[in-house]
Amino acid sequence: MCQARVKFEEQEVVTIRDLAFENTRTGRTGDMLPDKDEPNAMGGGGQGGLGVADHPSVSLFREYLRLKTVHPEPDYDAALKFLDRMAQELELPMKKVEVCPGRVVAIITWAGTNPALQSVLLNSHTDVVPVFQESWKYDAFAAVKDPKGNIYGRGTQDMKSVTIQYIEAIRRLKAEGRRFARTIHLTFVPDEEVGGHKGMETFVKHPEFQALNIGFALDEGLANPGESFTVFYGERCPWWITVRCPGSPGHGSRFVENTAAEKVRRIINSFLDFREQEKHRLNTSECLTLGDVTTVNMTMVKGGVAYNVIPAEMDVSFDMRIPPTVNLQEFEEKIQQWCKGAGEGITYQFAQKHTNQDRTSTADSNPWWKAFSMTCKAMNVSLQTEIFPAATDSRFIRAVGLPAIGFSPINHTPILLHDHNEFLNEQVFLCGIQVYQELVPALASVPALPGEV
Numbered sequence: 338m339c340q341a342r343v344k345f346e347e348q349e350v351v352t353i354r355d356l357a358f359e360n361t362r363t364g365r366t367g368d369m370l371p372d373k374d375e376p377n378a379m380g381g382g383g384q385g386g387l388g389v390a391d392h393p394s395v396s397l398f399r400e401y402l403r404l405k406t407v408h409p410e411p412d413y414d415a416a417l418k419f420l421d422r423m424a425q426e427l428e429l430p431m432k433k434v435e436v437c438p439g440r441v442v443a444i445i446t447w448a449g450t451n452p453a454l455q456s457v458l459l460n461s462h463t464d465v466v467p468v469f470q471e472s473w474k475y476d477a478f479a480a481v482k483d484p485k486g487n488i489y490g491r492g493t494q495d496m497k498s499v500t501i502q503y504i505e506a507i508r509r510l511k512a513e514g515r516r517f518a519r520t521i522h523l524t525f526v527p528d529e530e531v532g533g534h535k536g537m538e539t540f541v542k543h544p545e546f547q548a549l550n551i552g553f554a555l556d557e558g559l560a561n562p563g564e565s566f567t568v569f570y571g572e573r574c575p576w577w578i579t580v581r582c583p584g585s586p587g588h589g590s591r592f593v594e595n596t597a598a599e600k601v602r603r604i605i606n607s608f609l610d611f612r613e614q615e616k617h618r619l620n621t622s623e624c625l626t627l628g629d630v631t632t633v634n635m636t637m638v639k640g641g642v643a644y645n646v647i648p649a650e651m652d653v654s655f656d657m658r659i660p661p662t663v664n665l666q667e668f669e670e671k672i673q674q675w676c677k678g679a680g681e682g683i684t685y686q687f688a689q690k691h692t693n694q695d696r697t698s699t700a701d702s703n704p705w706w707k708a709f710s711m712t713c714k715a716m717n718v719s720l721q722t723e724i725f726p727a728a729t730d731s732r733f734i735r736a737v738g739l740p741a742i743g744f745s746p747i748n749h750t751p752i753l754l755h756d757h758n759e760f761l762n763e764q765v766f767l768c769g770i771q772v773y774q775e776l777v778p779a780l781a782s783v784p785a786l787p788g789e790v
């Protein structure tokens with residue numbers, strides 16, 4: 338099933354098993370009508386150029402994309418209101434846990450027939466990263482659909498699609514009258530994009546999290562430009578570091594010794610030389626992916642007050658992502674050497690320093706992985722297993738000892754998360770719902786594990 342073949346450059350070709358307008362959403366026939374106030378793509382292609390209404394799931398996806406849950410001031414109230422409505426429509430209870438002031442985790446629960454068993458968690462974050470609107474083809478929060486069925490918007494890939502796919506899969510399974518042994522929890526968390534401190538990082542320590550009795554979690558992955566889907570069983574550790582370089586101040590006309598800038602230069606050289614080495618390693622080895630090497634990017638420089646005043650201090654910041662195979666203690670020692678070698682008085686500070694390197698087993702002996710991979714196999718969905726190159730909330734879930742897989746059912750799509758013109762084709766999106774319609778039952782039906790009642 339589920340073979341979406343979409344050619345973006347040429348004519349669109351889509352093959353999907355009875356996808357078109359399968360209306361399992363009873364009582365929502367109103368959704369089959371086009372939204373009156375829907376913004377159209379330039380050239381009038383707002384309904385995909387076919388002159389027909391959106392599939393109800395697509396319409397819901399576009400509605401969710403229009404909520405401005407964008408940093409630095411995400412409209413989380415809008416998201417919670419939307420999720421409240423979803424819970425009502427699904428006829429499932431929704432709990433809200435305020436993990437920090439103004440930061441609420443919403444949990445929709447579909448109880449299993451054997452609630453003593455460990456549950457399955459379907460996690461997604463509600464926030465999205467900012468846009469450079471001038472570089473977008475369309476308003477990044479209008480969810481415009483072009484004539485090819487490509488839906489443009491911040492969050493189409495990261496990760497509002499997945500949120501709606503979970504909800505729609507659950508809606509269809511419920512409509513079919515299915516029940517499963519294990520309880521299914523859908524969590525909707527804030528602040529993933531700013532480090533998760535006031536989101537999942539805090540939530541995993543909350544008694545309400547323990548109470549979910551989770552056995553296995555699904556969270557976001559990345560698009561795959563080819564036919565396969567990529568699944569992530571681990572992540573690189575994000576380290577965000579600021580190196581502070583003090584130096585002798587003075588007049589901008591002199592050769593002052595021991596300036597902050599000279600130290601900054603050595604620091605930058607050390608970090609970026611290492612970046613070159615890692616880049617070379619990635620580019621010269623066929624078997625390495627981005628998740629297998631360390632990336633280093635200089636992302637901020639601060640300091641200085643005037644053109645002619647040599648500053649007493651300068652800061653330089655780097656975003657580093659370190660694979661789980663790297664010894665973190667040795668890596669930090671390397672940073673210490675770089676700092677020591679760059680001059681007197683240099684200090685550093687972490688804004689993000691994840692150190693848990695747990696990976697989720699992708700062996701058949703892991704019953705969760707077995708259920709996941711066998712289901713994909715049965716659907717003819719081929720999987721590529723990788724280390725996630727960036728970071729997701731899965732790292733906090735794995736850090737409390739739970740297995741988690743990062744997966745966004747998006748193939749035939751360029752990776753555009755955090756980029757301009759992030760988009761997802763509606764057929765690929767719809768296909769992903771079908772993938773969850775198979776995956777969720779399989780996971781929620783994993784037989785009792787040793788130690789479970």
Ligand SMILES: [Zn+2]
Nearest residue numbers: 495496529557
């Ligand atoms: Zn994300």
Ligand SMILES: [Zn+2]
Nearest residue numbers: 495530754755
């Ligand atoms: Zn992101």
